[in-house]
Amino acid sequence: MNPFVTRLSTNSIVLPLSAMMIILGVLISVAWIPETRVDRVATLDPDQRQRLGSSTAPGPQENEKLQERLVQLQSTVEDLQKNKTRLENAIAEEGGKTKVLNENLQDTKILAGLTEVEGPGVVVTLRDISDVKKKIDTPKESGGFGPMDDIIHDFDVLRTVNEMWNAGAEAIAVGGNRIVSRTSIRCVGAVIHVNDQPVSSPIVIQAIGDQKILASAMNLKGGVMQDLRDLEPGMVSVEPAKMIKLPAYTGPTSRKFITLPKDKDAK
């Protein structure tokens, strides 16, 4: 006979059951997966998550203020850089040696994208499919394979810029943001950020260089623009321009970590 069956009992269940219920409750709420945790927030650092939850996060108003301040500061940077160029020129006028030095400096600054530059080149405009359709006013047809194909992505911009450098472009700006060695082009949510500045369709990419070479690089069969053109030819337009003026780079130029190596052999 099963020994357990014989142990008939009238023990009260309430007390142990209640105690276990408390523990079970704690376990459940610990194991509970809130909807936000499986989602985007799961990919955030604890630090970022904390900021998300805290009420001190900047609201839209504050964002707007900061944006205004950013524009102001950028114009200040631009002015100061112009001023610097002028001063350097003034110093150079004093003597021949410094003149050579200054020419060298200006060359470097042009290469680094710290000055305004102008010259002939091409202007490539990338548009989201919705902008194209609105403009041409054609009935909606299935051009792409879904909404992901209908918009210009960060990699479209990246590949265009890359192809332009390859085609001998000497200076490039995307939506008025100069492309320099510290440029980032990436996707933040649904918006492309160039140098941390939001850029939206139509995205104007200006490049200074040989017009013919640049234009043909953009129009290469199977080239970077082919995917977009296959979807909707109106998404890309390439126009040569006789004179383009590109702004100076206004992003951060500070450095914390890099120093020039102390080369002992070079003495």
Add this chain to the structure above:
Amino acid sequence: MILIPVLCLIVGILLGTLITQPLDAKYGLYVAVAVLAGIDTICGGIRSSLEQKFHGDIFVSGFFSNIVIAFFLAWLGDRIGINLFFVCALIFGSRIFTNLSLIRRFVLTRWQDARSRKQQQQAQSASTTQAQQQA
């Protein structure tokens, strides 16, 4: 009496929400299995009390050992590359179903018994009053 454990469950959940540190995602799975084990043990406890076989010591020790075993099995499964998590989920899930169905049967039978007893009593009392009236 039935409400006390339910209240305790709510109190436990509230206590758990006081833990502000979010659990690491990989341990969340193990705790989930442990929760399953806990629910199973509690269902088993209720069932055994309905069967008049409830023992506090067996219940409490079973609760903790089940939770620990479930947690450990799920953890071990991840370490050795076999998803023992699913084993725990399957076993405890099926046991919860069995226990709940048994509880349902007990409660239903008890209720039906009580009802038929009442009807019998009423019929009896009615017949006795009839008999009295006839007498």
